[in-house]
Amino acid sequence: MQEPVDPPSAAHGPDPAAVPTDADGTQNGESREIDRLRREVRDLRGKLRAHPLISHAQGLLQERYRLPDAEAAFELMKRCSQQHNLKLRNLASAVVSVPRPDDERGLWFPGRSGRTPPPLKFLPGHRPDKVNRSTVLKQVLHQALAFTEAPMGDLQTMEPAVGLQMEHHRGLSEEFLDFFAVVEEGTSCSLAARRRVRVVSDVATDPAVSEPAREMILAVGSRTTHSVPMLSPAGRAVGVFSLHLPQPRRDLTRVQATAMDGMAAQAGRWLEWHQQTILLNALEDLHRRGRDLRSGPGRRHKE
Structure with missing residues (x-):
């Protein structure tokens, strides 16, 4: 975003008729600013809608791994979502909906084997196991x-x-x-x-x-x-x-x-x-990190 500047005086400013406009007559710069503000409002609304879900997931993780506060649970989810290229709300939804680990000292999903990703013929040039x-x-x-x-x-x-x-x-x-x-x-x-x-x-x-x-x-x-x-x-x-x-x-x-x-x-x-591989990988990683945090800093795995 550009730094705000003082508007030019009328004597030296551009002729309004010469400024490109959209079909409805709105000047392009003003239209782009309106679009940007609308996107910000939409993003804020999205965060508000996701907040109860993320808060629920924070509470589950805080209790499960005996974390000191909700912020620690949030940082745990944030780190895993970034590591596995997932949206935070998608990871939080999985935390809330997937049954908790049977053995909280071991793997969340034991016995899981790798799966070959199906082809994406409409995306030539992209590896299906690497594409976002x-x-x-x-x-x-x-x-x-x-x-x-x-x-x-x-x-x-x-x-x-x-x-x-x-x-x-x-x-x-x-x-x-x-x-x-x-x-x-x-x-x-x-x-x-x-x-x-x-x-x-x-x-x-x-x-x-x-x-x-x-x-x-x-x-x-x-x-x-x-x-x-x-x-x-x-x-x-x-x-x-x-x-x-x-x-x-x-x-x-x-x-x-x-x-x-x-x-x-x-x-x-x-x-x-993706749900059965990438998302479960993220949950398994979250579980490992959560166990390490519960065990104390002296027993955490090196990353």
Whole structure:
């Protein structure tokens, strides 16, 4: 962010008519500043929503490893989330939802063997065992929008302690993102996750869409939604991405629908692998560090 400067005097300042403007007439600099402030507000709201979950996880870890305070538990989670390239709320959700270790002196997940990551054909040039989770999710949404020429879309993942939670989006209003930060019943994406099939919804008339959700979706100009579930090999919904189209009752072509289902299947298998490998690795590391802290500084493993 640039350092603030005093505005130029009218005599020496630029001609307002010569300053590039957006389509609505707002000057570009002002528009960028508004966008930045909106992102900050959205980030703050996200932190507020995650706070109860993280606090719950802090309490569990503080009790389990006899940590001196909640701050020590937070630092433990923060360090492990950074080490394993995970979002803090994802790690906290796992701490809360995964059964505690049977033997707190040993491994949290004994007998676990390495698993080969499934291929990601829509991400050529990326090793599936090295690529970042956020990169995979962003590319799913990006390629889905590009291939279907949809102007708007969003992607949610299934968090055990939360439900469907917004991860990535494009072309949607701040009000929309705030309303659907956590997706509940009464939407095509929740229906797709429950039925585990692609769901097409005529937003204005679909009886499965709740009235508050319908009003919010119509307000952003979406008339047809295509919600595609990402499924694990066992058929469990691990996420959903939705395409928002401005035309009523707009169908995808057969080629587009086949491509969306195929990409969703690849992403679903990979997300399941990530949960069962990378996330469990992080929990195991957290458990080791927590045991070391409980044992005292003289018995901690060297890193």
